[in-house]
Amino acid sequence: xxxxxxxxxxxxxxxxxxxxxxxxxxxxxxxxxxxxxxxxxxxxxxxxxxxxxxxxxxxxxxxxxxxxxxxxxxxxxxxxxxxxxxxxxxxxxx
Numbered sequence: 001x002x003x004x005x006x007x008x009x010x011x012x013x014x015x016x017x018x019x020x021x022x023x024x025x026x027x028x029x030x031x032x033x034x035x036x037x038x039x040x041x042x043x044x045x046x047x048x049x050x051x052x053x054x055x056x057x058x059x060x061x062x063x064x065x066x067x068x069x070x071x072x073x074x075x076x077x078x079x080x081x082x083x084x085x086x087x088x089x090x091x092x093x094x
Contacts, residue, residue, distance in 0.1 A: 014058070015029060021053035039084065041083070072084040
């Protein structure tokens with residue numbers, strides 16, 4: 001049973017890139033920690049402002065780029081942040 005989530009998260013690590021929608025040159029490679037049809041949690045080396053609009057480009061061939069907004073950004077250590085992303089257009093379950 002899910003508590004607090006509409007979609008189950010899939011715990012699988014893979015690489016992606018996150019870019020600012022306002023400045024496409026401002027981006028970084030990230031590690032995706034888990035994802036669902038509605039969003040993802042990524043590990044970054046910089047802090048992202050809450051409600052920032054970003055574009056996520058996945059390195060996996062089976063995932064297309066998605067626009068998202070930053071829901072939260074929590075410091076995990078001095079050099080790593082956990083960032084929650086909500087896709088602006090969620091994937092449709094098959």
